[in-house]
Amino acid sequence: MKYFIIINLFAGGNNARKVWPDIKARLAAANVSYKAVYTEYADHAVELAEQILSRIDATHQKDAVIVAAGGDGTLHETLLGCKRYYETHPNENQVPISFLPIGSGNDFARGMKIPLRWEKALTNILNCKEPTTINVGHYTDLDNHTDGFFTNNFGIGFDANVVHLANHSSLKSNPFFGKFSYMAAILNVINNFKGFYTEISGTDLTKKTFKNTFLLTTTDISYFGGGINIVPTASALDDHLDLVLVEKPSIWQLILFISMIFLKRHLRLKFIHHYHEKQLFIKTNGNRYGQIDGEELGERTYNLMLETVKYPFWIR
Numbered sequence: 001m002k003y004f005i006i007i008n009l010f011a012g013g014n015n016a017r018k019v020w021p022d023i024k025a026r027l028a029a030a031n032v033s034y035k036a037v038y039t040e041y042a043d044h045a046v047e048l049a050e051q052i053l054s055r056i057d058a059t060h061q062k063d064a065v066i067v068a069a070g071g072d073g074t075l076h077e078t079l080l081g082c083k084r085y086y087e088t089h090p091n092e093n094q095v096p097i098s099f100l101p102i103g104s105g106n107d108f109a110r111g112m113k114i115p116l117r118w119e120k121a122l123t124n125i126l127n128c129k130e131p132t133t134i135n136v137g138h139y140t141d142l143d144n145h146t147d148g149f150f151t152n153n154f155g156i157g158f159d160a161n162v163v164h165l166a167n168h169s170s171l172k173s174n175p176f177f178g179k180f181s182y183m184a185a186i187l188n189v190i191n192n193f194k195g196f197y198t199e200i201s202g203t204d205l206t207k208k209t210f211k212n213t214f215l216l217t218t219t220d221i222s223y224f225g226g227g228i229n230i231v232p233t234a235s236a237l238d239d240h241l242d243l244v245l246v247e248k249p250s251i252w253q254l255i256l257f258i259s260m261i262f263l264k265r266h267l268r269l270k271f272i273h274h275y276h277e278k279q280l281f282i283k284t285n286g287n288r289y290g291q292i293d294g295e296e297l298g299e300r301t302y303n304l305m306l307e308t309v310k311y312p313f314w315i316r
């Protein structure tokens with residue numbers, strides 16, 4: 001096999017930069033044929049994946065693997081680049097994507113049971129013999145006719161507000177307080193969050209409306225937010241998506257919600273709604289923050305159709 005590695009050295013708060021020399025040494029020791037390319041700016045992995053695919057000739061498409069080495073954001077961008085390439089080259093064999101989790105959250109690795117230690121994850125990649133087809137998330141914005149993909153989740157509301165605030169917090173770049181930026185953002189959002197109106201419907205779900213939505217996450221895997229087991233039964237191996245909608249809780253309900261997450265019983269709470277659907281429609285009012293696979297989407301309104309589409313992965 002020939003491995004094309006897209007590495008984000010900034011992933012995991014520079015963890016990737018620290019472990020990369022060891023990864024290269026391991027690849028050299030195992031006499032692995034690979035080519036590494038480095039992301040130089042945000043979204044660069046999209047372009048790098050497209051460039052790699054455009055340079056692999058037809059005879060080598062069956063022996064090639066693209067490895068996203070970094071966090072969930074690097075994997076997200078790599079998938080987007082591959083999907084965009086095959087939109088214009090639909091008759092080519094799809095080169096599988098693999099994931100070496102050396103980022104911070106690594107939710108995709110948790111969800112797909114990819115070892116979180118890079119040594120083990122790399123061994124699995126090198127021992128893998130065939131691709132596994134995964135059902136990744138696909139969304140279409142019904143207002144402006146754009147679309148995109150996600151390996152993990154598409155969140156509107158609480159989680160997206162936290163990602164936004166933490167990313168723009170002055171604490172984040174502080175060497176000592178940086179690690180508290182998410183905690184500070186969570187407390188801030190809990191204090192100031194205003195619930196929003198949502199309409200949802202699905203393949204087997206007639207329209208439901210909620211006046212005071214707090215968290216609205218469509219997930220393809222069981223984890224979100226860097227290790228929170230939001231839907232323990234969710235799986236990217238089936239062709240369904242799971243939607244979790246939390247109505248704005250009181251402080252006591254919030255404490256109950258958090259405690260029940262640890263017991264994996266939070267989906268039974270009456271202010272939490274869980275749907276497992278092949279296709280979902282989501283409409284919200286007013287400008288709201290969104291996040292996809294932990295990457296900020298900015299503030300906007302949403303009129304979405306979500307479903308899964310298939311892509312080969314090189315993971316087991």
Ligand SMILES: Nc1ncnc2c1ncn2[C@@H]1O[C@H](COP(=O)(O)OP(=O)(O)OP(=O)(O)O)[C@@H](O)[C@H]1O
Binds near residue numbers: 009012013043070295
């Ligand atoms: N050279 C670069 N300079 C600045 N940002 C970069 C660069 N390369 C990649 N990025 C951006 O870094 C961001 C975070 O990357 P990534 O998600 O891989 O790591 P992480 O945030 O540590 O991990 P996780 O998402 O699993 O928590 C992505 O938005 C990506 O676009």
